[in-house]
Amino acid sequence: MNHTTNQSVLQTLGWNEHFANLFAPYAEQGYSVGRITLEHKRIYRLLSEHGELLGEVTGKLRYEATGREDYPAVGDWVVITARPEEKKASIHAVLPRKSKFSRKAAGDSVEEQIVAANVDTVFLVNALNNDFNIRRMERYLILAWESGANPVIVLSKADLCDDLEQRIADVESVAIGVPVHVVSAERGEGLEQLAPYLGCGQTVALMGSSGVGKSTLINKLSGAEQQKVNKVREGDDRGRHTTTHRELFQLPDGALMIDTPGMRELQLWEADEGFRGAFDDIEQLAEACRFNDCQHGREPGCAVRAAIEDGSLEKARFDSYLKLQRELAHLARKEDARLAAAEKDKWKKITMQARSKKPKR
Numbered sequence: 001m002n003h004t005t006n007q008s009v010l011q012t013l014g015w016n017e018h019f020a021n022l023f024a025p026y027a028e029q030g031y032s033v034g035r036i037t038l039e040h041k042r043i044y045r046l047l048s049e050h051g052e053l054l055g056e057v058t059g060k061l062r063y064e065a066t067g068r069e070d071y072p073a074v075g076d077w078v079v080i081t082a083r084p085e086e087k088k089a090s091i092h093a094v095l096p097r098k099s100k101f102s103r104k105a106a107g108d109s110v111e112e113q114i115v116a117a118n119v120d121t122v123f124l125v126n127a128l129n130n131d132f133n134i135r136r137m138e139r140y141l142i143l144a145w146e147s148g149a150n151p152v153i154v155l156s157k158a159d160l161c162d163d164l165e166q167r168i169a170d171v172e173s174v175a176i177g178v179p180v181h182v183v184s185a186e187r188g189e190g191l192e193q194l195a196p197y198l199g200c201g202q203t204v205a206l207m208g209s210s211g212v213g214k215s216t217l218i219n220k221l222s223g224a225e226q227q228k229v230n231k232v233r234e235g236d237d238r239g240r241h242t243t244t245h246r247e248l249f250q251l252p253d254g255a256l257m258i259d260t261p262g263m264r265e266l267q268l269w270e271a272d273e274g275f276r277g278a279f280d281d282i283e284q285l286a287e288a289c290r291f292n293d294c295q296h297g298r299e300p301g302c303a304v305r306a307a308i309e310d311g312s313l314e315k316a317r318f319d320s321y322l323k324l325q326r327e328l329a330h331l332a333r334k335e336d337a338r339l340a341a342a343e344k345d346k347w348k349k350i351t352m353q354a355r356s357k358k359p360k361r
């Protein structure tokens with residue numbers, strides 16, 4: 001492959017100048033680059049200028065990793081040496097992420113797990129039928145603002161809604177400045193509004209609870225025939241067909257869609273910035289409180305309570321603000337405890353090493 005073909009293959013995967021600059025020092029040393037489409041037990045599927053490869057991280061990367069977040073995630077650009085004849089690659093490094101969605105890793109450990117990286121736009125999907133939930137939307141907005149991707153609200157199942165105006169007004173009251181689009185995937189209505197986010201090389205992720213219509217939407221955006229769009233059929237060496245699962249895949253118009261199970265059930269992870277972004281209205285009100293550290297309880301001169309009393313701030317939104325704030329504070333305390341334990345552990349190891357180096361008497 002000549003240089004221009006390589007570049008154009010990468011561009012269809014979302015490569016751009018930003019990543020090219022980060023990659024430059026590696027390029028000089030002869031490394032290639034790939035984009036992760038699937039992770040399973042630390043085996044990675046990736047797309048590259050050499051086609052699709054199975055990747056494994058090098059011992060050096062593993063050695064230098066301090067936590068799960070240092071390993072590749074779906075959507076990551078990784079520095080590789082490719083062995084195209086074996087369809088394999090060694091993964092040497094992960095390029096710094098432009099955006100990332102994190103959640104607490106499963107189990108008791110308090111560890112960050114990245115479920116999607118380098119997402120340009122996240123579609124926050126909420127159904128307009130009985131499942132409609134404005135409080136859930138606030139939670140998704142925190143995650144979106146924290147991630148660094150641009151949130152876009154997609155209100156689905158428009159065909160099942162008869163008070164559309166009211167619903168849109170409700171959404172706009174919590175999603176200040178966020179684009180809102182109303183669609184019915186089933187009827188194929190409103191989907192053209194999503195086109196601007198789905199240009200060639202753009203990466204889009206879907207977030208929304210079970211049953212809101214994410215799969216239906218993906219199917220519609222992928223063209224009608226494909227039932228399960230993230231299952232791509234392809235021939236293997238023996239000419240039989242095998243089904244390959246991917247969590248990052250290309251839509252016909254050239255966008256990259258990320259649909260990981262992790263995105264579908266994202267729990268809050270540390271999100272101070274995201275919290276401030278999602279509750280910018282309340283944060284701004286709070287600036288007018290008499291006391292800097294006003295808790296908006298019984299303090300005199302509280303601008304937030306005044307806004308609730310005069311009806312300009314909804315009580316339910318304020319309650320939600322407090323609840324999410326508590327949840328994040330709880331998470332932060334657990335994380336602090338984990339860091340303290342890790343620090344203690346480290347010193348224990350160092351002390352033990354020092355002891356073992358002492359000459360035996």
Ligand SMILES: Nc1nc2c(ncn2[C@@H]2O[C@H](COP(=O)(O)OP(=O)(O)OP(=O)(O)O)[C@@H](O)[C@H]2O)c(=O)[nH]1
Pocket residue numbers: 156157158159160183184185186187208209210211212213214215216217264
């Ligand atoms: N009336 C109506 N029904 C829809 C629409 N979109 C999806 N549905 C239906 O809603 C149900 C759930 O849709 P899915 O696309 O499977 O939802 P999902 O978000 O992918 O759900 P999970 O896979 O559980 O996360 C299905 O029965 C769809 O047929 C729509 O625009 N209108």
Ligand SMILES: [Zn+2]
Pocket residue numbers: 286289290294295296297299301302303304305
């Ligand atoms: Zn106050």
